[in-house]
Amino acid sequence: MSTGWRLSSQLAWRFRRSRGQSGFTSFISASSTLGIALGCCVMILLLSVMNGFERELKDRLLAVLPHGELTAVTPEGINDWQQQVQRFQADPNVRYVAPVTQMAAMLQSAGKMNAVQVTGIDTRFTPSTRIHLMTAPEQWQAFEQQPNGILLGRGIMKKLGVEVGQKVQLLMPQQGDSQHFRPPKSVWFDVVGAAGIGGELVDNHLALIHLSKASSILGVTSGAQGLEFGFADPFRAPFLMRELGMGFEQYVYISDWTRTHGHLYQDIKLVRAVVYLVLTLLIAVACFNIVSTLVMAVNEKRREIAMLKTMGARDSLIVSAFMLQGLFNGLIGTAFGVFSGLVLAWKLSALASGLESLTGITLLSGDIYFIDFLPSQIHLFDVLVTAAIALGLSSAATLYPAVKAARIEPAKVLGH
Template identity: 75%
Template structure:
């Protein structure tokens, strides 16, 4: 081959040994299986990591865009004192994206003999009209909610469970405030359904929003707000920032952040990511063991050629480079194929998932269970580079033993036989 003339001697010899016609079929099969194994490991690792990146992106852009990142709830039944001044003071912090007063309670929604437990949050339209909750429903329904003191917004799952339409009235049942040692009839308040809110997944089955003033009045919160909810520019900093603000707060408060209520989603993503790295790195390592087997058998087959090279003056370093390069060819080809196919599949995974759902007639992710109803994917170039480095690193390590073994061959013993 003419192009050999411009290549280093080690590369020429490695390529000739790899393409040698005298190589046994079994060695060729083991060599091909190592290439396929490395390609498969890289392909699957890139694909699964892209899916985990997609879930993390959707968690941040979809779920954390509408859920409060943290809450400070007053310990006292009187509520949060001077919460207007606290909002004005804390809003100067650039790390805070928004602040709003809230009052929370647990209640039962009843209509036509059907009941559903809900988590009721009293919100102020003055603070949230341009923030997260305004994006959970239509503009018309939001304006209708803002204009009616006795309006309520219910989660999509709650409306479906109760079979309630927008404009109908529902009864909110809450335990009596006061003496907890005696049982008493629940407190009842009628609300008109102004619209539905939809976040996705299980959250829609328990969500209810009413006006802050109404909720505080029902609970007897004298200050007008039970606490404050926070939204941060970086939601992943919420645990640290909430402790910072909570410990410095003048009033005794309960501190909470989204990692306490929905942190399992993020932790699951990180756990799966770690398992993917570990399991598929081991898969690539197993494939690299085939490189060891291939090179060991290749060394045994090329003992005469190695002896002749050493007789002609080839040093041990050249022999080691030759067989390391021969093994690295397998790793390089497998890595290139796996990384290329993995990147292409990751870029088109969402489209392929939609096509697969259309063909099979079933959904891969149900919106009633998960916070999204499609398969997300986000390819990160840095992770592609890491996968390629892992594969090439393991391939390099796999070539060391056979290459050193080849360099230790003694020409006199081999040529003497």
Template identity: 85%
Template sequence: MNGNWRLSSQLAWRFRRSRGQSGFTSFISASSTVGIALGCCVMILLLSVMNGFERELKDRLLAVLPHGELLAVAPEGISDWRRQLEQLKEDSRVAYVAPVTKMAAMLQSAGKMNAVQVTGIDPGFTRPSRISLMTDPQQWQQFELQPNGILLGRGIMKKLGVEVGQKVQLLMPQQSDSQSFKPPKSVWFDVVGAAGIGGELIDNHLALVHLSKASDILGVTSGAQGLEFGFADPFRAPFLMRELGMAFEQYVYISDWTRTHGHLYQDIKLVRAVVYLVLTLLIAVACFNIVSTLVMAVNEKRREIAMLKTMGAKDNLIIRAFMLQGLFNGLIGTAFGVSAGLLLAWQLSFLAKALERLAGITLLSGDIYFIDFLPSQIHLTDVMVTTCIALGLSTVATLYPAIKAARIEPAKVLGH
């Protein structure tokens, strides 16, 4: 069996390197190799970019945002929230749990107004990693010491034109039992620092105050409107939050990060699926050129095939020889494509920065997105899947021409 494969390999290499091969056949053969290489390179590169975005989403955005929230339906808030918090901490799936009070309001300064999502937090329950990512440590210490302090998103501070040390007015709408107009509740805060991680959705609407202050403004008598959660695997948050919410002692609204910022993750998954589909089709088109190359090679080598069969060559030997001839293109294209894709993905962030400097453009703006660079992360699984797709399609492409070569009848060919 090993001898047959060795002979098939020698025949495939001789057919491939034969000087009698026409220039057009050689061109089609080279184009198939280049097409496979290009498809593998681009697939690995784009999948690495998607992996990079997913990593940054988890390490940056989800390190700051809570993975899930339980907000009390009752206006008085979560009853005995400290006891329930301690019980929830015992769940091994929960990385952290903290009290929170949230409300929508308007901030005003010097005649300018901006809508904000005010979040009341207790500094004693806040994660250190969240602090280091969101704000300067000195400003955080000032926030801890000043109960009337507020941390504003950088985008809000820019829109209102306020700086650290100035005062801002918080306007909270109030419900009225009658038809008469009830003016909004007004509270003044001292701006003690800027918070945020970049990105329009967060920095333009983020405002952090002390939990006790937010609860007083909203009228939450228990001290906390709800609880926010973090999980070791944030992508399981929808399932875990539903389970925790259904088992909670009182009626609560269940929310998780996929409801507010899930479109980013859904976009990544959608683009990943599109990349697999489109570039698999690109590799398939390149492999179609293998079919054309081998069909023309079979027609050019009809006499040599007939002579081999008269010398006792079996059909399996002919099939293996032409399959291996086509697989050479697939192997060479896959090797060059995967190597180039890995090299480009490894240096993608550096190359993107160099392109921005040379062309004077900005690929990702930190004011809009939560990152200002092009991320990349190589996964071995993506490399293996790409390689299997390219080699699998290359193998399938060789079947028809190889079988056609084995069906050549020596008597008809040599008779002419």
């Protein structure tokens, strides 16, 4: 360290620890440090929660839902879907491809009805990760062995009061002309198990039957109405699906998970942006207290500054001394805020669970959301950005008071 910087740091530390500093100035200085620490702590904590929700969205919800779908425009379905599956499986971006046939229907049992989204699947193409997350292994085996079996979402079974082993009636509307009314098609199924991941998004509307059964009901002659895709990176699904759909041999409808469940991901991104904006403003407000502290410190140290300049101190020495004095507040506040934010984010799930047990209040209900705990994941980039914002604003806040101190004229101060 050069002699100038060593002298500047010594002066900054002496000015900061000076006993002649008023109590009000000390209070403003402490409040600025506390404000910076609070802003850094809350920003790291909330960003970690957003990262946790994004991780759970990817590992839970997107591990069950298809990332994209190609659906045939014509009622006959996908032409030669077996060959198409083999072709798409060679793509390194594609994790799995499975044929599906989907329909909207009403499920009836004991006089109760519920709207469901029925999906016909081929068990040979269903990835094991989806099976383990959605249903119990023994129920999946029962579904494989029962051609007329159906897996229902847990929410549907609860609403209809249905249990495994009972029969349910599936009602599907049929198209008719203006002259004649065609009654809905009715098909009976055996409930072989419950499926779902928790929350209203899947459990209240999910129904799985065999692909051959679904295609037979809808009259899909090719055997599959569409293809569903899973990608190694689900967040690239919109781009990849558009690329696959545009190169497909027949006319298809292109869809991806951002169209059906993308509001969750967009909400996370929106909240992240709001957190950055609001807490950056909070840190900026705390840094304004640094300006107030240094301005009052300059007024209190006018005689000392004048004497230093009389003894030959340059303006750069005075500027750097007061900038370092303000940066001490920023460094202390940032260090304490980052440390406390990391500790709280690390233990957040356990703290939230303890708070629920203590108060009896459920923070996240598994019946509504796809998770029943408060997730948290620390990203080094967020920590570095938070620290950089705090230190950058702290540095900017010291400029005006430091320049004002350097402009003090010794003759006017010492003359009085």
